[in-house]
Amino acid sequence: MTAAQDSTKNRGIWVLFSIAFATFMVNADSYIVNISLPVIADYFKVGTEAVSWVVMSYQLTVTALLLVFGTLGDRIGIKRLFMLGYGVFTLSSLFCAISPTLGWLVASRALQGIGASVLYALTPAMVPRYLSPEQRGPAFGALATAAALGISVGTPLGGLITGLLSWHWAFLINIPIGIVAMLVAKRVLPADQSADAKAPLPAFDYAGSVFSALALVSLIYSFSKLNSLGLAPTVLGAAVLFVISLVLFILWERRAVHPLLDYSLFRSPAFNFGNLANFLCLCYLAGHNFITPFYLMTVKGLPTERAGTVFLLYSLIYMGMGPLAGQLSKRINPRLLCTVALVGGVLVSFGFSHFLHTAGMLPVYGYFVGLALVMATFIPSNNNVVMGMAPPGKQGAVSGSFRMVGRVGMTVGVCLFQTIFTLAALQQSGKLQADLLKSVARTQLLSAFSTVYLVGAVLFAVAAVGSFLARERY
Numbered sequence: 001m002t003a004a005q006d007s008t009k010n011r012g013i014w015v016l017f018s019i020a021f022a023t024f025m026v027n028a029d030s031y032i033v034n035i036s037l038p039v040i041a042d043y044f045k046v047g048t049e050a051v052s053w054v055v056m057s058y059q060l061t062v063t064a065l066l067l068v069f070g071t072l073g074d075r076i077g078i079k080r081l082f083m084l085g086y087g088v089f090t091l092s093s094l095f096c097a098i099s100p101t102l103g104w105l106v107a108s109r110a111l112q113g114i115g116a117s118v119l120y121a122l123t124p125a126m127v128p129r130y131l132s133p134e135q136r137g138p139a140f141g142a143l144a145t146a147a148a149l150g151i152s153v154g155t156p157l158g159g160l161i162t163g164l165l166s167w168h169w170a171f172l173i174n175i176p177i178g179i180v181a182m183l184v185a186k187r188v189l190p191a192d193q194s195a196d197a198k199a200p201l202p203a204f205d206y207a208g209s210v211f212s213a214l215a216l217v218s219l220i221y222s223f224s225k226l227n228s229l230g231l232a233p234t235v236l237g238a239a240v241l242f243v244i245s246l247v248l249f250i251l252w253e254r255r256a257v258h259p260l261l262d263y264s265l266f267r268s269p270a271f272n273f274g275n276l277a278n279f280l281c282l283c284y285l286a287g288h289n290f291i292t293p294f295y296l297m298t299v300k301g302l303p304t305e306r307a308g309t310v311f312l313l314y315s316l317i318y319m320g321m322g323p324l325a326g327q328l329s330k331r332i333n334p335r336l337l338c339t340v341a342l343v344g345g346v347l348v349s350f351g352f353s354h355f356l357h358t359a360g361m362l363p364v365y366g367y368f369v370g371l372a373l374v375m376a377t378f379i380p381s382n383n384n385v386v387m388g389m390a391p392p393g394k395q396g397a398v399s400g401s402f403r404m405v406g407r408v409g410m411t412v413g414v415c416l417f418q419t420i421f422t423l424a425a426l427q428q429s430g431k432l433q434a435d436l437l438k439s440v441a442r443t444q445l446l447s448a449f450s451t452v453y454l455v456g457a458v459l460f461a462v463a464a465v466g467s468f469l470a471r472e473r474y
Contacts, residue, residue: 012131014188016139019126020146021181022086022119027147029116029174030058031154033109036167043167044102053106056221061113062120063407064216067261068209069121070400077192078122078129078396083185085118090178096171125399128387130190136388137334138327140380145322148315148376208259211249218242219408223415262397270335273470274386275402277338279409280463281378284345284456286410287417288371294421295449299356299442300364310364314372321376334381334388335470341377342464346457348374353453356446374460378467385470417452424448 033040033054041051073081092112099105127139161169222238253259265271289311296307328337348370355363383402390398425440425448 015130018185019123020142023123023143024146024150026116026120027150028154032158036162039167057106057110058113060217061110062117064213065117066121066400066404069118070396073122073396079189079192082122085115086182089115093171093174097168121400124387125395129395140383141323141325144380145319148318211245215245220411223411268389270389270470273466275405277463277466279405280459282406282409283413284459286413290414291417314368317372318376325377325380334384337381338378338467341374342460345374345460349453350457353450356449421448421452424451
């Protein structure tokens with residue numbers, strides 16, 4: 001290897017580190033605050049409904065602006081917008097830490113969500129933009145590992161910081177880390193094309209951005225609150241706002257000269273079916289993360305801390321398998337890897353639905369290991385499929401829409417699994433509470449859990465068909 005090749009390889013490693021660290025940071029911060037919510041509620045003397053907006057405001061802004069920032073990255077430069085996202089995320093962390101009121105904290109978390117949305121939207125686009133084709137498979141595997149690591153350490157790290165110091169430090173820790181990350185990104189990421197060298201940009205679709213943000217915010221809110229509030233006026237109002245905003249968005253985009261969402265992307269089966277598989281797979285994953293703890297604690301009788309260690313098994317397998325799946329996608333068509341993995345998901349979920357009644361923990365461990373192998377193979381491979389079809393100059397738009405579809409799928413998954421289970425176990429809809437399950441017969445509980453995982457097997461089956469059809473490039 002020549003000195004030039006060695007230098008290029010080292011630079012590629014640092015570029016990947018910068019991208020992966022942003023992925024880790026956004027995912028960790030999604031969970032690091034959750035465990036501090038009771039402490040924050042006590043600090044501001046508020047109830048659980050009010051303090052839940054500390055999380056909700058962050059999640060809403062992250063999801064609502066993904067499509068906007070993905071498209072904006074193609075226009076003003078991915079590195080430029082990426083650095084701005086880090087700056088907003090870091091500065092807003094300071095605002096969160098010094099918040100004198102809950103309202104200030106909620107507003108600061110919304111601002112932090114804007115910065116996180118930039119980072120989250122752009123990271124998949126940065127892989128094909130900055131790395132060579134042979135590096136992309138391993139790079140997406142590394143991103144999957146970084147995301148899993150952020151999710152895994154977020155909650156325990158937040159608990160440790162809050163317990164030893166205070167909830168303020170759960171935000172203050174982002175400041176030095178964010179500054180260092182910005183300096184690394186500034187140094188290692190290739191410069192954007194200068195304004196003088198770029199062709200004049202068409203007018204930005206501000207109206208489409210507003211309609212898309214309104215539609216996503218109202219959709220996420222209505223799904224998030226449906227089971228806890230039922231058909232309350234706020235939920236119905238959000239649903240109506242979603243329909244109106246969506247209709248206005250579609251009508252506007254069809255007549256816009258330079259639309260926010262480029263309809264030509266829908267000519268690609270890889271884009272359409274890859275996004276479908278992404279939606280269904282993350283729908284299952286979020287639903288599993290919500291419903292499985294109830295199974296472990298009510299049927300298996302595990303205490304909370306031991307149930308948490310079972311989920312840690314999934315994270316460890318996922319982090320170990322992610323890089324391997326990335327390497328495999330260099331040798332095997334990633335579309336076929338996705339299809340095989342999702343067929344495996346059908347078998348895992350279907351099999352678990354039939355072994356729920358089995359004594360001992362062996363079926364549970366087998367389910368978690370199998371699910372981790374499925375997800376660790378599918379997620380980086382599907383990233384490669386969808387981002388591989390993105391034409392030059394549109395990687396940001398593809399990345400933003402891909403991320404947006406996944407976030408919506410996660411929200412729908414929690415609502416779907418909760419609704420199916422409560423209807424099957426309690427013969428009523430509403431918020432799922434562990435205390436209510438204590439009065440339900442064991443056979444009825446097992447039947448309800450079995451129904452949930454059978455529905456999950458169907459989701460995997462449809463996703464497998466989608467991945468198989470995602471064969472053409474743009």
